[in-house]
Amino acid sequence: MKALYNYLKEVAFAFVSLANGLLLTLKYFVTPWKSIITENYPDNRANPSVADEFAGEVILIHDENNEHKCTACTLCQLACPNNSIQIISKQVETEDGKKKKVLDKWVYHLEMCTFCKQCIDACPQDAIKMTNSYELSCFDRSTLTKILNQPGSKLKEKPKVTAKVQE
Amino acid sequence: MIQFSDVLAWIHQLLSSCMAPWLVFLIELVVASVAAVVALLVCVIIMVYMERKVAGHMQLRHGPNRVGWHGVCQLFADIIKLLLKECFTPTRADKLLFVVAPVLSLCVSLLALAPISWGPGLVLWNTNIGVLFVTAISSMGVIGILMAGWSSNNKYALMGAMRSGAQIVSYELSAGLSIVAIVALAGTLNTGGIIESQANGWWILKGHLPAFFAFIIYIIASTAECNRAPFDLAEAESELTAGYHTEYSGMQFGIFYLNEYINMGVVSMVASTLFLGGWQPFYLPFDFGWAHAFNDIMALKFMETWPAWISWVSLAWPLVWFFGKLFLIIFFMMWFRWTFPRLRIDQLLKLEWKYLLPLSIVNLVIIALIVVLGLHF
Ligand code: SF4
Numbered sequence: 001m002k003a004l005y006n007y008l009k010e011v012a013f014a015f016v017s018l019a020n021g022l023l024l025t026l027k028y029f030v031t032p033w034k035s036i037i038t039e040n041y042p043d044n045r046a047n048p049s050v051a052d053e054f055a056g057e058v059i060l061i062h063d064e065n066n067e068h069k070c071t072a073c074t075l076c077q078l079a080c081p082n083n084s085i086q087i088i089s090k091q092v093e094t095e096d097g098k099k100k101k102v103l104d105k106w107v108y109h110l111e112m113c114t115f116c117k118q119c120i121d122a123c124p125q126d127a128i129k130m131t132n133s134y135e136l137s138c139f140d141r142s143t144l145t146k147i148l149n150q151p152g153s154k155l156k157e158k159p160k161v162t163a164k165v166q167e
Numbered sequence: 168m169i170q171f172s173d174v175l176a177w178i179h180q181l182l183s184s185c186m187a188p189w190l191v192f193l194i195e196l197v198v199a200s201v202a203a204v205v206a207l208l209v210c211v212i213i214m215v216y217m218e219r220k221v222a223g224h225m226q227l228r229h230g231p232n233r234v235g236w237h238g239v240c241q242l243f244a245d246i247i248k249l250l251l252k253e254c255f256t257p258t259r260a261d262k263l264l265f266v267v268a269p270v271l272s273l274c275v276s277l278l279a280l281a282p283i284s285w286g287p288g289l290v291l292w293n294t295n296i297g298v299l300f301v302t303a304i305s306s307m308g309v310i311g312i313l314m315a316g317w318s319s320n321n322k323y324a325l326m327g328a329m330r331s332g333a334q335i336v337s338y339e340l341s342a343g344l345s346i347v348a349i350v351a352l353a354g355t356l357n358t359g360g361i362i363e364s365q366a367n368g369w370w371i372l373k374g375h376l377p378a379f380f381a382f383i384i385y386i387i388a389s390t391a392e393c394n395r396a397p398f399d400l401a402e403a404e405s406e407l408t409a410g411y412h413t414e415y416s417g418m419q420f421g422i423f424y425l426n427e428y429i430n431m432g433v434v435s436m437v438a439s440t441l442f443l444g445g446w447q448p449f450y451l452p453f454d455f456g457w458a459h460a461f462n463d464i465m466a467l468k469f470m471e472t473w474p475a476w477i478s479w480v481s482l483a484w485p486l487v488w489f490f491g492k493l494f495l496i497i498f499f500m501m502w503f504r505w506t507f508p509r510l511r512i513d514q515l516l517k518l519e520w521k522y523l524l525p526l527s528i529v530n531l532v533i534i535a536l537i538v539v540l541g542l543h544f
């Protein structure tokens with residue numbers, strides 16, 4: 001008897017929970033103006049809502065003095081699973097006669113990027129980030145290979161560590 | 168009031184007056200079947216559009232809205248696309264069976280249309296085994312599926328076909344038992360007769376709760392029989408791609424797709440015939456004055472005194488009810504599809520063998536008691 005009761009209870013509960021699900025979708029169905037969350041993208045180009053976390057293309061951050069923070073350490077290049085990053089560096093001589101490696105070209109192959117953000121995680125200098133741009137398609141494949149460092153930009157010098165003033 | 172039978176008799180006389188009897192028979196046969204298929208195809212077109220819109224709205228998106236007004240021409244664009252695609256046959260497949268399979272399953276689903284009564288007197292084949300014929304024929308659909316899976320020379324297709332086959336064969340039982348329940352109540356297998364027997368109320372009301380349970384069981388079982396979600400195991404995207412029609416492309420795939428919708432149409436026609444009174448308007452099964460008045464309004468009795476041309480309009484009244492119920496049940500099936508997650512194969516077979524079948528047997532016993540004791544209205 002107990003078993004039969006449990007059996008019937010199971011069936012009844014199943015129907016109640018199914019009905020709950022049905023009611024939810026029915027609510028969505030009959031109130032489309034409230035529930036539809038599609039972005040009407042080509043119709044509404046002006047202000048579609050794109051989440052800040054949305055990962056579009058990679059950019060190299062430049063500040064107002066046209067300075068970036070990339071030390072050309074190539075960690076991002078190593079981290080990228082698709083080889084879509086090429087860091088081309090060059091040797092320069094500083095005023096005090098030392099040889100130093102600086103960034104020449106930060107080459108980014110957007111067509112090979114899977115937007116996985118691993119390069120961002122790998123960068124120790126926080127020199128790069130991903131924008132939330134989404135209109136990345138184009139007619140010419142070659143335009144997808146980008147040089148990310150702006151012409152004339154240079155490495156942002158770290159503020160010199162000065163001895164603390166004793167009080 | 169003009170009835171469909173009057174119109175048909177008039178057409179028959181007109182043809183007989185100028186042709187040999189065998190020619191009349193042939194012409195009537197062809198015209199009637201073409202009319203039925205065209206009506207069904209129009210239903211399918213509406214169904215496919217409706218499914219996309221229902222799916223869209225239930226999943227918080229628009230559905231098609233680019234081709235034509237609110238996307239109404241989307242389906243025609245799809246048909247053109249399917250027609251333009253090439254139909255491949257895999258190497259070392261069984262060519263003959265591969266080509267025959269979609270056509271066979273289409274024929275089977277169309278055959279099931281024959282004894283269905285569309286309106287008073289509107290029936291292709293008025294036979295006293297109508298419901299039996301539909302159940303027998305619709306279980307033949309599994310042949311086409313197994314054939315497609317077997318002939319594709321593809322493991323996935325074969326496995327998908329076996330799974331669909333297992334599913335269709337097992338759910339056939341509960342569907343059959345719930346059909347038997349109503350046949351017992353109505354006392355006839357003729358679809359027209361079953362509909363006539365509901366002239367004082369639909370069986371779902373007159374048969375008390377057991378008839379309602381039978382209706383629910385029938386809807387669940389026939390959803391499974393049509394291979395529709397949440398029972399569309401054959402379609403499980405990750406492991407079986409598209410089940411038995413994995414290898415089909417172009418219009419051969421299109422025929423399977425069409426077949427799914429025709430099956431849905433047939434199943435809901437049977438459901439509306441058995442449980443919801445077919446083309447009968449909504450009648451109350453009570454013996455009060457107000458209930459009679461309500462029934463008279465539903466039967467459009469008040470139109471009898473109106474001018475004659477109105478009775479031509481009232482000819483559409485049964486069709487409105489018939490197609491209204493058809494689309495109501497189809498809406499239910501779509502609603503299930505876009506609400507419930509897909510079942511696993513063991514859950515699916517458990518649902519049938521542990522729950523639906525025992526419950527429908529008990530239900531049938533109760534219905535038999537109701538019939539024997541004459542407890543129904
Ligand atoms: S997001 Fe991923 S794929 Fe793209 S550049 Fe960075 S590491 Fe490479």
Ligand code: SF4
Pocket residue numbers: 069070071072073074075076077087122123124125126127128
């Ligand atoms: S972007 Fe970051 S990780 Fe890549 S080379 Fe520059 S400093 Fe190194």
